[in-house]
Amino acid sequence: MRGNPKYNLATVLRVLGATLLLVAGLLLATALPARGQTRAVQTATTVPAGTGGSVPHPLPKPVARVNGSVLTDVDLLREMYAIFPYAKQHNGTFPRSLEPDIRRGALKMIEFEELVYQEAKRRQMSIAPERLAKAEKQFRDRFATEQAYREFLQVETSGSVPAFRTKIARSLLIEDLLKLEITDKSGVSLAEARAYYTKYPEHFKLPETFAVQTITVMPPVRPSREQPNPPPANAQQWVQMRIRAEDALRQAKTTKTYEEFGILAEKISEDDYRVMMGDHKSVEVKDLPPAIALAASKMQPGQISDIIQAEGALTIVRLNAHTPARKQSFHEAYDGLRAQLENRKQEALRRGLDAKLRKNAKIEEL
Secondary structure, rough: OOOOOOOOOHHHHHOOOOOOOOOOOOOOOOHHOOOEEEEOOOOOOOOOOOOOOOOOOOOOEEEEOOOOOOHHHHHHHHHHHHHHHHHHHOOHHHHHHHOHHHHHHHHHHHHHHHHHHHHHOOOOOOOHHHHHHHHHHHOOOOOOOOHHHHHHHHHHHHHOHHHHHHHHHHHHHHHHHHHHHOHHHHHOOHHHHHHHHHHHHHEEEEOOOEEEEEEOOOOOOOOOOOOOOOOOOOOOHHHHHHHHHHHHHHHHHHOOOOHHHHHHHHOOOOOOOHHOOOOEEEHHHHOOHHOOOOHEEEEEOOEEOEEEEEOOEEEEEEEEEOOOEEEEOOHHHHHHHHHHHHHHHHHHHHHHHHHHHHOOOOOOOO
């Protein structure tokens, strides 16, 4: 078994607990990992104070009009960083191969946010002055000095406090409408969860697993990125490996506990798992080399195997636990199942809301 921000407005909305449900599946479904089910509304790209600089701000240029409201490349860049935050660690650049898809997905998302905001205004939804004041105070309190806060305002709204409040109110309106149209409609009853559990029993089968520690003697030429399949050890090298393995086995047989075996693995094992006391944690049978799976199936927890030849190496296994394949009970599966089904409902509701809002909207991508 071989081992081989200056502060930004996104911060305010995380502090406030304001979340915007994503438009999942819009262009990025095949290009990027799925994002979380909710996120803070992203409205700035500056870096927190003390991090040594800020992400570059492009000159505002229109990228889309949504029923006449202009969205700029500043809005777009903020959303792109929300999708791919690692870009901030690389001088604000995106992987060339992914950037077109990130950009298209971000554009669809900021369009969706604007459509949701416009729908909230159409419904004459509003934010209570007390709630808005509390939100503003919570955000301001996160700045170490008044000067830092003023610098933030200068970057974000040319120093305008009313414009800043408008941004907060906009985000809270988006949150409120999405809660109304998505979150509040995506609950899953006990009966729904049980019906799914009964209909799809195969989804709740847990595979057989073994929790093992190993001490491994490796061949002279080990797998590497440059040479993933090195030549096998020759006869003389095998003799030397066998001598080391037999010495390791003698020492391993004297250990009585997980800790003792682990300390020995740290000292003499030659695979990468030695830095974790040889511990592979819980491994599915299909992921174990057949020879090791066979040996482990005949052992009891706490037992140590003889020398096992597997994958061109010699391995000694300590079995810590064996969990037979089984089906989760409904009680065990319920919390995860409910969350999964709620996410599915949210996904469907998001797509439906997006389609409904776009149907009669005038959207120009520039």
